Amino acid sequence: MLNIARNELHRLFLSPLAGVMLALSQLLLAYLFLTHMDYFNSIQSRISAIPGAPGVTELIAMPLLSNAAIIALLISPLLTMRTLAEERRNETLPLLSSAPLSMFDIVIGKFFGTLAFFLLMTLLTVFMICSLAVGTTLDFYQLSAGVLGLVLLVASFTAVGIYMSSLTRQPTIAAISTFAILFLFWIIDWASHSTTEFSLFSWLSLLKHFEPMMQGQINTQDISYFLIIIAAFLLLTVRRLDRERLD
Secondary structure (H helix, E strand, O other): OHHHHHHHHHHHHHOHHHHHHHHHHHHHHHHHHHHHHHHHHHHHHHHOOOOOOOOHHHHHHHHHHHHHHHHHHHHHHHHHOOOOHHHHHOOOHHHHHOOOOOHHHHHHHHHHHHHHHHHHHHHHHHHHHHHHHHOOOOOHHHHHHHHHHHHHHHHHHHHHHHHHHOOOOOHHHHHHHHHHHHHHHHHHHHHOOOOOOOOHHHHHOHHHHHHHHHOOOOOHHHHHHHHHHHHHHHHHHHHHHHHHHHO
16 A cells, blocks of 8 residues: 555656646745735734734634645646546556555555645645744644644545546546536535525535634534545545456
């Protein structure tokens, strides 16, 4: 499984796509980081006298993590589209299936190999935020909750992308379908008009479970939701490949 993960990450960076994506995402996040800092500096004199006024964590760190989530939503279909679709198109999937590994090990290896890219992007973003600690005070509890939320979110993106990639031999189709599914899960609560405490559309929304973590709230129901999404799509991928192997 570790070899599969290492090979998947290595394969990602063999093509220029992953490197370009990482460079462009960090360039965009750096620009947004400076923009948030400029905005904070412009209003700092006005909010400094307000008791309980938001600080750099609320006005710089959390918006930047939210920006990173949007960028991950846009680039994850491009990075996951080749995980299994290209194996099938190049007819190397039967060779991989014949290896002395279970389909579960193969899928989990590809999942962690691809997820490592997003963890690297998250780590670089966190380093950017932590640079603020040199001249100001950060709320590390809220920051930790936000980082946890971002990691769970990108892990969900990766699991969905790998599943969609397992359904086709065309990476482009996998990318388009992945983006459609992720965008649907992102905005599905817009269709909710329920006044009751529980709404299925609201519960299915990625955004509804991500936002509380951006506010420093770590709830077991939000963590459970992301773990269910990750496990469900990975198991669906394993089941899909197992059925294909038997056929």
